[in-house]
Amino acid sequence: MTKTDKRTRWKNLRFQPEEYQLLEGRFRKTPFRKLSEYMRSVLLEKPVTVFYRDKAMDDVLEEMILLRQELNAIGTNLNQAMRSINSAHGHAETRLWMNLMSLINSKLEPAINQIKDRMNQYADIWSQKLRAAKA
Secondary structure, eight states: GGGGGOOOOOEEEEHHHHHHHHHHHHHTSSSOSSSHHHHHHTTHHHHHHHOOHHHHHHHHHHHHHHHHHHHHEEEEEEEEHHHHHHEEEEOOOOOOOHHHHHHHHHHHHHHHHHHHHHHHHHHHHHHHHHHHOOO
C-alpha cells in the first residue's frame, strides 16, 4: 500500500445495542473479513454480496441426513442377520434364521419404501426450487 492509498480520515460511530446487533448480523452474512470493510462498502454504496440461507432447505437437508442414518442402521441390521444365517448354514437353526429373516424383511420393507417416498418428495421440492431460481 502506498502512502496515497492509506486511509487517513477517521470517523467514530456510536450504535444502540439493537442497532449494533443488526449491523453484526448483516455483516456475518457477507464474505467480508472485517466489519470496517463491510461498513465502508455500505456507506459508499458499493455492491455487497450477501449469503442467503433458505431455512426450509436447511430443514430438508437435516431430514435427509436423518433418513440416511436410518437406512445405514437398517443395512447394518440386515448384514448382521445375514452373517448369522450364513454361520448357521447346515445347522438345525438355519430354518429358524430363515423365518427370522423373512420377518425382518416384512418389517423393514415398508420403512424402506416410506424413506424412498420421502426422499423422492424432497427431490421434487429441490427441483422446483432450482427451476424457480433459474427462471
